[in-house]
Amino acid sequence: MTEKPVDKLTKSEAEKELARLAKEIAGHDRRYYQEDAPTVSDAEYDALRQRNEAIEARFPGLVREDSPSKRVGAAPVERFGKVTHRVPMLSLGNAFDDDDVKDFVARMRRFLNLRDHDKVELVGEPKIDGLSITLRYEKGNFVQGATRGDGYEGEDVTTNLRTIADIPHTLTGRVPDVIDVRGEVYMTHDAFKALNESREKEGEALFANPRNAAAGSLRQLDSRITARRRLHCFAYAWGEATANPAPTHWEFLERLRSWGFKVNPLIELCDGVDEALAFHRKMGERRAKLGYDIDGVVYKVNRIDWQERLGFVSRAPRWAIAHKFAAEQVQTLLKEIQVSVGRTGALTPFAVLEPVFVGGVTVGMATLHNEDDIHRKDIRAGDTVIVQRAGDVIPQVVGPVLEKRPRGAKPFVMPNRCPDCNSLAVREAGEAVWRCTGGLICPTQAVQRLVHFCSRDAFDIEGMGEKHVAEFWEEGLVRSPVDIFRLNRHRAKLAEREGWGERSVEKLLDAIERRRNIAFARFIYALGIPQVGQATAGWIARHYRTLDTWRAQMRAAVKERAKHSDEQKKPEAVGEAYADLCNITGIGMTMADDIVGFFAEAHNTAILDDLAKELTIVAPVAPARASPVSGKTVVFTGTLETMTRQEAKSRAEALGAKVAGSVSAKTDYVVVGADAGSKAKKATELNIPMLSEEEWKMLIGG
Numbered sequence: 001m002t003e004k005p006v007d008k009l010t011k012s013e014a015e016k017e018l019a020r021l022a023k024e025i026a027g028h029d030r031r032y033y034q035e036d037a038p039t040v041s042d043a044e045y046d047a048l049r050q051r052n053e054a055i056e057a058r059f060p061g062l063v064r065e066d067s068p069s070k071r072v073g074a075a076p077v078e079r080f081g082k083v084t085h086r087v088p089m090l091s092l093g094n095a096f097d098d099d100d101v102k103d104f105v106a107r108m109r110r111f112l113n114l115r116d117h118d119k120v121e122l123v124g125e126p127k128i129d130g131l132s133i134t135l136r137y138e139k140g141n142f143v144q145g146a147t148r149g150d151g152y153e154g155e156d157v158t159t160n161l162r163t164i165a166d167i168p169h170t171l172t173g174r175v176p177d178v179i180d181v182r183g184e185v186y187m188t189h190d191a192f193k194a195l196n197e198s199r200e201k202e203g204e205a206l207f208a209n210p211r212n213a214a215a216g217s218l219r220q221l222d223s224r225i226t227a228r229r230r231l232h233c234f235a236y237a238w239g240e241a242t243a244n245p246a247p248t249h250w251e252f253l254e255r256l257r258s259w260g261f262k263v264n265p266l267i268e269l270c271d272g273v274d275e276a277l278a279f280h281r282k283m284g285e286r287r288a289k290l291g292y293d294i295d296g297v298v299y300k301v302n303r304i305d306w307q308e309r310l311g312f313v314s315r316a317p318r319w320a321i322a323h324k325f326a327a328e329q330v331q332t333l334l335k336e337i338q339v340s341v342g343r344t345g346a347l348t349p350f351a352v353l354e355p356v357f358v359g360g361v362t363v364g365m366a367t368l369h370n371e372d373d374i375h376r377k378d379i380r381a382g383d384t385v386i387v388q389r390a391g392d393v394i395p396q397v398v399g400p401v402l403e404k405r406p407r408g409a410k411p412f413v414m415p416n417r418c419p420d421c422n423s424l425a426v427r428e429a430g431e432a433v434w435r436c437t438g439g440l441i442c443p444t445q446a447v448q449r450l451v452h453f454c455s456r457d458a459f460d461i462e463g464m465g466e467k468h469v470a471e472f473w474e475e476g477l478v479r480s481p482v483d484i485f486r487l488n489r490h491r492a493k494l495a496e497r498e499g500w501g502e503r504s505v506e507k508l509l510d511a512i513e514r515r516r517n518i519a520f521a522r523f524i525y526a527l528g529i530p531q532v533g534q535a536t537a538g539w540i541a542r543h544y545r546t547l548d549t550w551r552a553q554m555r556a557a558v559k560e561r562a563k564h565s566d567e568q569k570k571p572e573a574v575g576e577a578y579a580d581l582c583n584i585t586g587i588g589m590t591m592a593d594d595i596v597g598f599f600a601e602a603h604n605t606a607i608l609d610d611l612a613k614e615l616t617i618v619a620p621v622a623p624a625r626a627s628p629v630s631g632k633t634v635v636f637t638g639t640l641e642t643m644t645r646q647e648a649k650s651r652a653e654a655l656g657a658k659v660a661g662s663v664s665a666k667t668d669y670v671v672v673g674a675d676a677g678s679k680a681k682k683a684t685e686l687n688i689p690m691l692s693e694e695e696w697k698m699l700i701g702g
Helices: 011-034 042-058 098-112 189-201 210-218 223-227 249-259 273-289 304-310 371-377 443-454 466-474 487-495 502-513 520-526 534-544 547-563 576-582 589-600 602-614 645-654 678-686 693-700
Strands: 082-084 093-095 122-128 131-138 141-147 153-155 178-186 232-241 268-270 294-301 320-324 328-341 346-358 361-367 384-389 396-400 434-436 517-519 616-618 633-637 669-672 690-692
Touching: 011 042, 011 589, 042 093, 042 384, 042 396, 093 098, 098 273, 098 294, 098 304, 098 320, 098 645, 122 249, 122 273, 122 320, 131 210, 131 232, 141 153, 178 210, 189 210, 210 223, 232 249, 249 304, 268 273, 273 294, 294 304, 328 396, 328 443, 346 384, 361 384, 371 396, 443 466, 487 502, 517 520, 520 534, 520 547, 520 616, 534 547, 547 576, 547 589, 547 602, 576 589, 589 602, 633 645, 633 678, 645 693, 669 678, 669 693, 678 690, 690 693
Parallel strands: 093 320, 517 616, 633 669, 669 690
Antiparallel strands: 082 153, 122 268, 122 294, 131 141, 131 178, 178 232, 294 320, 328 346, 328 384, 346 361, 346 434, 384 396
16 A cells, blocks of 8 residues: 555555556456455455555546456366356445444435435345355256355356255245355354364364355365265345345345245344444344354345346345445564565565464564555564454554564565565655666566466466466476466376376376467456456457557557657547557556557567467457447437446446446447537547437347
8 A cells, every 4th residue: 555645645646556466456356255264364465456446536537447346356266167157246335433324325316316315225234254155046946156266257066055044945936947045054153163173173274264164165075075064045136036035125035935945134224324323233233143254234225126227237136235344453563574576576565573363363574565655654673563364364554663673673674686686676656665677687576477377267277376477487398378278298207296196197297288278358357468357358349359450550559659659649649550459448547558568579579479379369258238339339418317437337338248437439429418529520520320318228128
């Protein structure tokens, strides 16, 4: 987290900060949701998201497509089959105080254009600290269950879910022909204690907390082990359904109970925001005595028709929010401050702590983000520091206890040399981080780029983790991404490595072979282009469809940008290919320059040539929900009468359309409201179809 307040950031600084936050939060999501091994506290994680959201609110034009606000979770692990969620299992926005909750309700009222006297009922639910799952029923029979995964694709854990007594195998009564019931699998404190006592007797590693225990239990390959773990499940929502189960969320919960699901008995129907906040206070008081972990409460709009109108923004619904509890704080000794090197050369300081037990887990390290954050908090080696956590992960260093500071404690000085390759480290003006200038000669950077290429969200190559990649790099077996797909040429040498053999080699090479077919979006993300995260990679893939098309357009953009390299111009003034890149959702000129810069480097294009010979890159599939505007580019202009602009945009995107902010030759429709201005004029000049609000609604089906 940078020292500079959000309201003091320049546009350029804000864009770079958003890029940093997107990368850091994506890593935390992967470790939390997929690996069950998070490395930061909930409070620290929430602080990162808060800063990201504050910057986006101040600079809405800089919102990235790989923004944490559009992304949830991480890809599923390979040992289970994969399940594509027909309706995404997205995350929730967070509220940290009463004012955040009031703002949430106010935003909904504005979105729906409600009158002052229109009542907004909210359903308050304890937020269970467990593992989100979906349960699919067809003709009342349980046919498939899956974890949330990355929100779009999860792990098939049907057999294990069948062992949980709270999950009915058949539903009776008025049940839609098909319905996906969403819920949370959790472990009680008593069951957690008994499990750890048993593991201790057997000499096995103990689980850190009930959530990790529940997640690990549900991911057992042997369902008999899951059955012995005494898991529970609360049901609370639905995904796909062939018929609307109820007109309100409260009535749906009653329907769940009638079908045989366990629904949390503490859930309350709240008549407005004041009752909702009172419910939060009550849950905070009862939290320690519940017998299972909760980390806040969730508020949901009760009316289903309003939920449907509100829809989703990025990774979260507009009609629900999680109101977190305050973090727990303890004190411990900060023994020393060390520095690690990342894939892009960023030097990140971290605290080595005297191990401390907080919130149910012992922790010994915490990230310190950057030099500015350390100086702002005045953190020094030898300090007794306040650390806080809210969840099951490494804490955030809040600050020092100054009265306990030892004599001679010196302010931290960021090294001006890379700790791994001794190259000069520099901090550019306007940036919060120091970077190693070693580039490809820095072994850590080279290895981390390859690790990123093989990571779960990229090529997802089992067996090519950081340890093996580093060893292969040291031995000269893998120095570029294409070398991974030529490791089969070194079969004999691999088999001679210590601890290896024919079976280990065969397993690794098989894992590599399975990744020769790769989705275009994953391929783009794997390249490690600065600022290009998963969401942006997806938008690029959908826009260009094939690697050949993308490369051809980027070659043109490289030439266009070269002519205007020192000029600040609008994208369309640079050239058609460059402007087309900037017109992709979430891509501004700074990110576009990073993408174009990648293609301007000869060694990068050479790697692309080599990879193209080894791989089959699969074009993105058409949107699951076909509609007359799927894949079309739409621009809204003027004042709409029957819906807000925000609602119109949300509806268009839900139907597979791309909503652009400016009119170009690639625009398919311009929807014109009252007092339309220059965009309507531009559409006339380019002969682009213009639709009235009523015509637009008829086109999309009302």
